[in-house]
Amino acid sequence: MKRLDSKTLLPFLESAGIGVVFFGAYDGKPSLDMAEEFAQLWADVVTSDLVGVRFGYIDGSAEVAAHIYLEVAELPTILIIRNGAVTHRFEGKTKRQTVLKALKERSWRRTFDDTASQWHVGERILAPVHSSRVVEALLEAA
Numbered sequence: 797m798k799r800l801d802s803k804t805l806l807p808f809l810e811s812a813g814i815g816v817v818f819f820g821a822y823d824g825k826p827s828l829d830m831a832e833e834f835a836q837l838w839a840d841v842v843t844s845d846l847v848g849v850r851f852g853y854i855d856g857s858a859e860v861a862a863h864i865y866l867e868v869a870e871l872p873t874i875l876i877i878r879n880g881a882v883t884h885r886f887e888g889k890t891k892r893q894t895v896l897k898a899l900k901e902r903s904w905r906r907t908f909d910d911t912a913s914q915w916h917v918g919e920r921i922l923a924p925v926h927s928s929r930v931v932e933a934l935l936e937a938a
Contacts, residue, residue, distance in 0.1 A: 798853075801862075816876055817866075819871055834892070837892035873887045
């Protein structure tokens with residue numbers, strides 16, 4: 797599990813394999829509840845047959861550039877990233893079993909009913925669809 801910020805986010809996203817990123821805030825019951833679910837999800841993955849899944853968390857309210865760059869509309873949010881592409885987005889309160897099911901899914905373009913922003917699925921993170929100022933801010937921070 798790695799704490800992410802504007803300097804470490806891009807290398808984490810660019811890494812091969814599967815990554816799970818938790819965007820939360822230090823205040824508010826929803827973020828605290830989801831932080832607990834995220835920790836339990838991490839424990840579930842560590843003790844399961846899923847190998848090499850990387851976990852990172854980021855303060856979505858303090859890291860505004862990262863928040864905007866990944867178009868996180870709501871805190872808390874969990875993103876599943878496979879080889880640099882967002883494949884699943886879970887906004888708001890989500891059960892860890894739902895995220896675990898998405899991690900185990902072989903067809904990684906599949907979405908689930910509680911995936912709030914389905915139009916993000918399969919979007920390339922590093923594609924030039926984002927504001928160039930946001931990308932520049934992230935690169936300067938790195």
